[in-house]
Amino acid sequence: MKSLNVKPNIDKPDDFYASLLMAHDGLSKEESEAFNARLILILANHVGDSDVLTEALRAAAR
Amino acid sequence: MKKIFETPLYPYERPLDLDSKDDARHVVAIIGAGPVGLSMAVDLAQHGIKSVVFDDNDKVSFGSRAICFAKRTLEIADRYGFGDRLVDKGVVWNHGKVFFDERKVYDFNLLPESGHRRPAFINLQQYYYEEYLVDRARELAIDIRGKSKVTHIEQTDEEAKLLIETPDGSYGVRADWVIACDGAGSPTRSMMGLSFTGRVFEDNFLIADVVMDANFPTERWFWFDPPFNRGQSALLHKQPDSVWRIDLQLGPDVDKDEEAKPENVIPRLKAMLGDDVNFDLEWVSVYSFQCRRMEKFRHGRVFFAGDSAHQVSPFGARGANSGVQDVDNLSWKLAAFIQGHATDALLESYNDERVHGADENIINSSRSTDFITPKSEVSRIFRNAVLDLSERFEFARPLVNSGRLSVPCVYDGSRLNGVDHLEGGPHRSRPGSSCPDLPIGDGFLLDHLGGSFTLLSVNTDIPDEVDISGLRVESLQLECSDLMQERYLGAAQQAVYLIRPDQHVVARWPTYDEISLKKAVRTALGHDV
Numbered sequence: 001m002k003s004l005n006v007k008p009n010i011d012k013p014d015d016f017y018a019s020l021l022m023a024h025d026g027l028s029k030e031e032s033e034a035f036n037a038r039l040i041l042i043l044a045n046h047v048g049d050s051d052v053l054t055e056a057l058r059a060a061a062r
Numbered sequence: 063m064k065k066i067f068e069t070p071l072y073p074y075e076r077p078l079d080l081d082s083k084d085d086a087r088h089v090v091a092i093i094g095a096g097p098v099g100l101s102m103a104v105d106l107a108q109h110g111i112k113s114v115v116f117d118d119n120d121k122v123s124f125g126s127r128a129i130c131f132a133k134r135t136l137e138i139a140d141r142y143g144f145g146d147r148l149v150d151k152g153v154v155w156n157h158g159k160v161f162f163d164e165r166k167v168y169d170f171n172l173l174p175e176s177g178h179r180r181p182a183f184i185n186l187q188q189y190y191y192e193e194y195l196v197d198r199a200r201e202l203a204i205d206i207r208g209k210s211k212v213t214h215i216e217q218t219d220e221e222a223k224l225l226i227e228t229p230d231g232s233y234g235v236r237a238d239w240v241i242a243c244d245g246a247g248s249p250t251r252s253m254m255g256l257s258f259t260g261r262v263f264e265d266n267f268l269i270a271d272v273v274m275d276a277n278f279p280t281e282r283w284f285w286f287d288p289p290f291n292r293g294q295s296a297l298l299h300k301q302p303d304s305v306w307r308i309d310l311q312l313g314p315d316v317d318k319d320e321e322a323k324p325e326n327v328i329p330r331l332k333a334m335l336g337d338d339v340n341f342d343l344e345w346v347s348v349y350s351f352q353c354r355r356m357e358k359f360r361h362g363r364v365f366f367a368g369d370s371a372h373q374v375s376p377f378g379a380r381g382a383n384s385g386v387q388d389v390d391n392l393s394w395k396l397a398a399f400i401q402g403h404a405t406d407a408l409l410e411s412y413n414d415e416r417v418h419g420a421d422e423n424i425i426n427s428s429r430s431t432d433f434i435t436p437k438s439e440v441s442r443i444f445r446n447a448v449l450d451l452s453e454r455f456e457f458a459r460p461l462v463n464s465g466r467l468s469v470p471c472v473y474d475g476s477r478l479n480g481v482d483h484l485e486g487g488p489h490r491s492r493p494g495s496s497c498p499d500l501p502i503g504d505g506f507l508l509d510h511l512g513g514s515f516t517l518l519s520v521n522t523d524i525p526d527e528v529d530i531s532g533l534r535v536e537s538l539q540l541e542c543s544d545l546m547q548e549r550y551l552g553a554a555q556q557a558v559y560l561i562r563p564d565q566h567v568v569a570r571w572p573t574y575d576e577i578s579l580k581k582a583v584r585t586a587l588g589h590d591v
Contacts, residue, residue, distance in 0.1 A: 033440075037447035045457040 004055035070120040071196045074209035079226075079233045088114045089400060091224060091237035093212050093250050095119075097128070097188060098368030098385035099243030100195040100206075104142050105389055107202040108513065109397035109563075114235070115199075116226060120208030127188040129299065129307050130379035134470040134496065135386045136180040137565070141512045144194040145180065152184030153300050158282035160452070160462055164289055167453040169281075177545045178499040179506040183467065185301045187271075188382065215240065215253050215364070222363045239396060240364045243385075248370035254361065260354020260373075261428065265435050266312040267376075268321055268348050270331060271305050274341035278306070284464040286434070286449055290333040295434050297464075298334075305344055308334065309376070311435065318348040351375045353428050355420045360413040365392060372420035377430035377465030380423040387471060388416050394513075394563035398587060403533045408588030411478050419471035426466045433463035470496040473566060480560065480569025480582035486553025487570055497565045500545040510538050512565045515583060517574075520546055521556035524574045530583045535560075562586055 010016050024032050047053055072095060079086045090106060092099045095117035103113045131139075131148060139145040159169045174182040199206060213232070214225035222240045226233055242250035251258060278298065285296040294311035301307055310330060312321060320326060327346050335341065355372035359365060368385030392412045398404040436442035451458035473479065473494035482493050490498055499508045510516070516536045517524050528535040542551065551557050560568040560582045569582040584591045 033443050034447055034450075037443045038451055041444070041447055041451055041458060041461070042455075 002049045002052050004052050004059060006059065068121070070208065071193065072117070072206040072208040073120050074207075074229060076230050077207060077210070077226075077228065077233065079235060080228065080230055082233075085223070085234040085236050087221075088112070088235060088237045090114075090239045090241065090396070091116065091222070091235060092241045092243060093117075093224075094243035094245060094368075094370070095196075095206055095208075096243060096245060096368070097191055097195065097382050098389060099241070100192065100199055100204075101138075101142070101386055101389040102241050102243060102367060102393060103204045103206070104195060104198050104202060105393035106397060107199075107204055108142070109393060111393075111397050111400055112205075113241075114205040114207065114237075116207050116210040116212055116224075118209065118211035128191070128379070128382035129185050129187060129301055130383075130467070131184050131186055131191065132379055132383045132468040133178065133180045133182050134468070135383045136184065137496075137499070137508055138386055138390050139191075139194075140179070140508065141565075142195075142198055144198055147194045148186060148191065149180065149184055151190055151302055152186035153280055153302055154181045154184055155280050155282060155300065156182070157279070158284065160449075160464065161283065161285040161288060162446075162449040162453070163287050165453070167449055168459055170459070177501055179508065180499070183379070185299060185307075187301055187303075187305065190302070191382070212244075212250065212253075215250060217363045219362075238363065238400070241392070242364060242366045242370050243368050244370050246369040246373050248366070250364070251356065251366065251370055254364065256356060256361065258354055258356055258373075260352060260424070264314040264350070265431075266314065266316045266318065266321070266348055266350045268308075268310040268312055268327065268330065269346070270308045270310070270327055270343060271301070271345040272308060272331065272341040273304055273344050274306060274335070274339055275304055276306070276335070276339055276341075286445075286464075288334075291330070295464075296334060306341075310334070312348070316348070318350075322346050322348045353424045353431070355417070355424065358413055359388075359416055359420075360409065365396075365409075365412065367392060367416075371416070372423070374423045374427040375431045376427075377434065378423070378427050378467055379465070380427055380468045383468040384419060384423050384471075387419060388412075390564045391416055391419075398533075398563075403531070403587055405588040407477070411476060411588060415471075415473045415476050415478075418473065418476075422471055423468070430463045430465045472496070478562070478568065478586045478588070480585050481578070482570060483578075484552075484554050484557050484570040484572055486551075487557065488549060488552040491550055491559070491567055491570070493567050493569055495567055497559075497561060497567060498549040500543070500549055502540060502543075507540075508565060511561050512563060514563055515568075515586070516561045517579065518550075518559040518561055519557070519574065520550055522558060522573055524558060528576070528579060530580055533583065533587075535579070535583060560586070 090113035092102050092113050092115040095115050103115050106113050136145050156172045160167050211227045212224050213227045216223050222237050224235050244250050280300050283298040297309040299307040352373050359371045367388040374380045395408045436445045448458050448461045452462050479493040499506050518538045521542050524537050558574045559570045568586045581591050
């Protein structure tokens with residue numbers, strides 16, 4: 001069973017974070033929410049594995 | 063031209079029972095002559111069990127109603143002898159389009175698996191299915207009593223008693239078993255004071271069947287939030303005889319009677335189809351659907367089947383199709399019990415297996431409903447995100463849910479299942495699943511299965527026939543083919559399958575062994591082993 005990677009795994013954390021915020025620049029709250037939803041779906045598909053996704057849902061819920 | 067549903071197919075005749083002093087005794091009384099009740103009578107008759115069918119009407123159902131008949135239903139109809147009539151008349155479809163807002167986001171091909179006699183689906187008005195059923199019931203000399211309303215029901219340990227109201231007065235009958243197939247509003251359920259709980263969706267749908275000579279292809283078109291029905295959904299589907307099914311979501315809080323008036327329906331349809339398309343309204347209905355079931359489908363000598371036991375939203379064609387699967391499940395069990403081969407536990411397994419089936423249908427149709435009609439802001443945001451992505455990215459298309467179409471239920475974990483000792487055997491044909499079809503000789507495998515227990519062997523010898531405590535088990539010994547390897551052997555070199563009369567797998571082994579077979583047959587008949 002695969003498990004969720006909760007160790008640092010992003011190549012360039014500061015760059016990614018800046019890009020993420022930049023992507024939301026100029027978007028209304030509604031547009032931002034739609035953007036986030038699309039992003040979540042794209043990333044979830046990349047992960048694919050249902051055990052990992054379940055674990056991610058739990059992790060996000062704290 | 064008079065429509066089928068305007069013609070009495072089982073007109074009232076004054077029953078002899080009215081004049082007899084004693085209440086007549088029947089083995090099985092079926093309440094309701096709809097698709098489920100008549101299937102039940104036909105299936106029982108094919109097992110050698112006589113029944114009498116009571117219906118308060120004398121015609122098949124009004125309007126098209128159910129229009130999508132799934133492969134499993136067609137396979138069951140093959141067993142009843144009218145599968146060809148259904149498929150010859152029906153419209154076979156595999157293609158569909160999904161629209162979002164003003165644009166088409168993608169189209170799809172269901173790409174059904176090859177090597178099956180029957181297609182994944184046909185579209186056909188329910189009244190044709192009922193008409194063919196009535197014809198079959200006539201061939202089997204089934205006693206169908208029109209304009210005979212059951213007004214009272216009671217039961218003891220020994221029997222059930224019914225009171226039947228006719229245009230000439232009332233009479234009583236006694237029956238060993240009663241099957242209530244009297245629809246979502248089941249009067250039998252009410253008379254017995256049984257509850258029917260679940261989820262009611264606060265939404266209304268306009269269903270219109272229109273006759274038009276239009277050039278739309280034979281496809282399923284589904285719209286999310288289209289300009290002609292803002293904020294709602296719409297569906298267009300083709301039926302035989304140039305009839306098209308149109309579903310328009312109306313939202314909560316509508317006046318149903320008002321919405322069903324032609325002067326309100328026609329402008330809606332014109333907005334959808336365009337002003338230049340000429341059409342006639344054949345049938346219009348406004349309804350709010352529900353997902354719910356009875357807690358138990360068996361109450362002593364009374365069984366509930368079809369909509370009387372469970373209801374789902376229409377997305378996924380799980381209404382009539384699941385009702386026919388109820389019948390497929392119940393009839394052989396009741397016949398085996400009446401003929402003295404089975405225990406009461408076999409009858410109880412109808413409840414377990416079909417409640418499992420109903421729950422599966424309710425989950426699937428509730429999820430479709432949540433996608434089509436998002437219940438919260440965040441649900442709508444995700445729904446729209448999926449639809450947006452589906453236009454550009456293939457990955458999002460499996461998430462689009464405009465109805466997950468009915469597939470046969472697998473009775474995983476049923477007490478009737480025997481062992482799965484076939485190492486490397488395919489998952490799809492594990493105990494509990496319905497047998498996958500494949501071509502053999504000039505016909506198909508499923509032609510040779512069903513109606514009785516069958517022992518199927520591939521690449522290994524089995525006896526020509528086996529008798530287990532007076533019950534005959536048929537034998538079918540076959541050579542392997544590529545599809546047989548894929549669907550029944552998997553990684554194994556040979557196999558022996560025990561198959562129930564409803565074409566579901568009981569158990570499977572690599573080789574034949576009489577003791578194991580006897581044990582499996584007894585398990586499948588509800589005996590403790």
